[in-house]
Amino acid sequence: MSAHEDGEHYxxxxxxxxxxxxxxxxxxxxxxLVVLPDCPAVGPGREGDGCCLFADHAEQHTWEEAHPVEEVPCTS
Incomplete structure (x- = not known):
């Protein structure tokens, strides 16, 4: 799922x-522990991938481009 600070996490x-x-x-x-139905959305294109999240999830589907994550070096 996309990065978020508040609310529920899965x-x-x-x-x-x-x-x-x-x-x-x-x-x-x-x-x-919760049992949730799969997200029914399918990606664009003839062979679109299915979303790997649950139904009614927030934000984008798993095939959509995520915002770049800022990389932080392990050493300073």
Whole structure:
């Protein structure tokens, strides 16, 4: 998912039956396991990739270009 500071955060854990997946959801110190339906969106083009997130996710689909991440060196 795109970078964000506030709100809920999600981490993919495992595929379940067709069309659903198990996700870890956290906000602050509250953590839940949730089963969410897959995002039904398909990328542009004849052989468009499916989105790898869950239905009704915020921001862009996984095939859309993300904002560049500023690289920070490990040493100073």
């Amino acid at each position: 981490g993919f854990l495992d595929d379940l039956e067709y069309g659903t997946a198990l996700w870890l959801r956290w906000c602050g110190t509250d953590v839940d």
